[in-house]
Amino acid sequence: xxxxxxxxxxxxxxxxxxxxxxxxxxxxxxxxxxxxxxxxxxxxxxxxxxxxxxxxxxxxxxxxxxxxxxxxxxxxxxxxxxxxxxxxxxxxxxxxxxxxxxxxxxxxxxxxxxxxxxxxxxxxxxxxxxxxxxxxxxxxxxxxxxxxxxxxxxxxxx
Numbered sequence: 792x793x794x795x796x797x798x799x800x801x802x803x804x805x806x807x808x809x810x811x812x813x814x815x816x817x818x819x820x821x822x823x824x825x826x827x828x829x830x831x832x833x834x835x836x837x838x839x840x841x842x843x844x845x846x847x848x849x850x851x852x853x854x855x856x857x858x859x860x861x862x863x864x865x866x867x868x869x870x871x872x873x874x875x876x877x878x879x880x881x882x883x884x885x886x887x888x889x890x891x892x893x894x895x896x897x898x899x900x901x902x903x904x905x906x907x908x909x910x911x912x913x914x915x916x917x918x919x920x921x922x923x924x925x926x927x928x929x930x931x932x933x934x935x936x937x938x939x940x941x942x943x944x945x946x947x948x949x
Contacts, residue, residue, distance in 0.1 A: 820891030821865075824872045839872055840879035846871065858908035865893075865901060873898060874905035 827838050828846070835843045850867050853859040859867045869891070877887055877898075884898045891898065928934045 820869055820873070820893065823890060824869045827872070828868065838879075839875040841875060846875075852912060853905075853908050856912065858911055859904060865897075870901045870905055873901050874909075877902055 827834050828843060832843055835841065835846060839846060841849070846868075850859075850871055853871070854867055859870060861867055873887060873891055876882065876890070877884065884895050884902065887898050888895055893901075
């Protein structure tokens with residue numbers, strides 16, 4: 792069977808949690824996040840696609856601006872880890888539920904909270920493109936309809 796051979800080789804299919812992480816499944820996400828953040832730097836890069844220092848700095852920024860807060864069960868670091876793990880590995884929330892041991896609703900809620908927080912600080916770190924449309928796009932009827940600004944997101948107006 793071809794799929795079982797892929798699983799033995801560590802190849803992920805169907806957006807599943809990597810086999811190497813299965814040892815963390817019994818203990819839940821908090822232990823997994825602690826192991827990654829207290830382990831080697833490469834582990835943080837592999838799992839969260841971010842350096843440890845950058846990860847902690849982003850947690851501090853989101854906390855200091857009041858965009859994320861610790862909850863009774865999930866610290867900010869774990870919330871950010873859930874978000875980065877989903878985005879960095881292109882996983883579905885169901886696959887992440889197994890790793891972090893939370894319900895789909897909890898994973899989805901924290902993912903959306905972190906996403907909204909990242910959007911809120913995005914203008915501080917990313918410069919939006921210039922507001923005027925280049926002349927060559929304005930003059931080309933094939934291109935201009937696709938680059939017409941119909942509305943500005945509320946974030947851009949703040």
